[in-house]
Amino acid sequence: MTLDALASKYRAAIAAAVDEAALEDVRVGAMGKQGEISLKMRELGKMSPEERQVMGPALNALKDEIASALAAKKAGLADAALDERLRSEWLDVTLPARGRPAGTIHPVSQVTEEVAAIFADMGFAVAEGPRIETDWYNFDALNIPGHHPARAEMDTFYMQRAEGDNRPPNVLRTHTSPVQIRSMEAQGAPIRIICPGGVYRADYDQTHTPMFHQVEGLAIDKNISMANLKWTLEEFFSAFFGTKVKTRFRASHFPFTEPSAEVDIQCSWEGGTVKVGEGDGWLEVLGSGMVHPKVLAAGGIDPEVYQGFAFGMGIDRIAMLKYGIPDLRAFFESDLRWLRHYGFASLDVPTLHGGLSR
Ligand code: DAH
Numbered sequence: 001m002t003l004d005a006l007a008s009k010y011r012a013a014i015a016a017a018v019d020e021a022a023l024e025d026v027r028v029g030a031m032g033k034q035g036e037i038s039l040k041m042r043e044l045g046k047m048s049p050e051e052r053q054v055m056g057p058a059l060n061a062l063k064d065e066i067a068s069a070l071a072a073k074k075a076g077l078a079d080a081a082l083d084e085r086l087r088s089e090w091l092d093v094t095l096p097a098r099g100r101p102a103g104t105i106h107p108v109s110q111v112t113e114e115v116a117a118i119f120a121d122m123g124f125a126v127a128e129g130p131r132i133e134t135d136w137y138n139f140d141a142l143n144i145p146g147h148h149p150a151r152a153e154m155d156t157f158y159m160q161r162a163e164g165d166n167r168p169p170n171v172l173r174t175h176t177s178p179v180q181i182r183s184m185e186a187q188g189a190p191i192r193i194i195c196p197g198g199v200y201r202a203d204y205d206q207t208h209t210p211m212f213h214q215v216e217g218l219a220i221d222k223n224i225s226m227a228n229l230k231w232t233l234e235e236f237f238s239a240f241f242g243t244k245v246k247t248r249f250r251a252s253h254f255p256f257t258e259p260s261a262e263v264d265i266q267c268s269w270e271g272g273t274v275k276v277g278e279g280d281g282w283l284e285v286l287g288s289g290m291v292h293p294k295v296l297a298a299g300g301i302d303p304e305v306y307q308g309f310a311f312g313m314g315i316d317r318i319a320m321l322k323y324g325i326p327d328l329r330a331f332f333e334s335d336l337r338w339l340r341h342y343g344f345a346s347l348d349v350p351t352l353h354g355g356l357s358r
Pocket of ligand 1: 311
């Protein structure tokens with residue numbers, strides 16, 4: 001083939017290549033090891049010097065022309081490929097996002113956070129303890145010895161011991177009070193803590209479930225009195241219900257406090273619904289008192305130097321009151337319709353400044 005024929009053959013082939021792969025085939029056909037132009041270059045060696053003087057420059061010129069045509073076409077194809085990607089892979093970032101099913105925060109979790117936020121503001125830290133407790137922490141250390149009627153009244157769930165193990169069985173804690181003892185042991189006095197968490201009793205009706213939630217409060221120092229307890233509780237209930245709430249203390253008895261009081265909050269009963277913080281009705285919400293000296297001693301704190309108040313309150317119960325939830329059992333049935341209705345958005349984080357609830 002003449003050089004002119006070769007030149008027009010490859011000009012046409014380069015122009016016709018539709019993508020980079022086709023162009024590469026053209027390059028190999030012309031300039032690869034066995035390419036037509038490469039073979040022509042090799043023939044130069046066999047020519048007479050006169051022939052070579054004519055053919056040499058002509059072949060080099062052809063080679064250069066085809067090489068630069070290939071390079072130009074290659075750049076053009078790459079640009080076209082990029083343009084095509086930019087056109088086809090375009091994304092409309094202004095479109096609304098696809099919806100995702102969102103869960104809700106359970107009222108117990110929400111109210112626990114609310115309680116913690118309010119008490120944190122008064123200097124109380126959150127302490128936790130195990131739900132499986134020894135009978136020492138759940139009973140004896142709290143001044144409830146083996147024969148004490150309070151043990152029988154608690155409807156306790158007992159764990160099983162291995163055969164031949166004669167230690168008293170562990171229990172599912174019947175209240176959060178054992179965390180008082182654990183916290184005294186762990187940090188000594190002074191103490192200001194609340195202890196929220198699940199507790200267990202064998203009981204089931206509209207206001208009782210075998211597992212429910214309490215929050216314990218404990219403040220120990222050198223000059224703590226019932227007056228501090230009353231102020232703390234009124235401050236708490238007023239913040240929690242978002243309105244000034246009065247409390248009424250009734251003398252009572254608990255083994256772990258002396259004196260002991262049951263605490264009622266002010267409320268009104270109108271048309272079957274309870275309104276907290278108004279009216280002349282009273283609603284019992286917690287047990288409390290001054291920590292019994294034997295309990296302080298069991299926790300390793302000297303009752304001659306320190307004293308303190310304690311209280312225990314049902315979290316589920318105050319959640320029902322605040323959010324108008326009629327049946328406790330529904331809390332633990334995992335009914336999605338109930339959870340969507342009474343649950344909270346995950347971004348409704350309760351804080352004192354941001355607001356405690358919807
Ligand atoms: N532990 C008691 C209960 O579960 C509640 C309670 C009463 C806790 C008085 C206290 C307290 O800390 O002082 O019924």
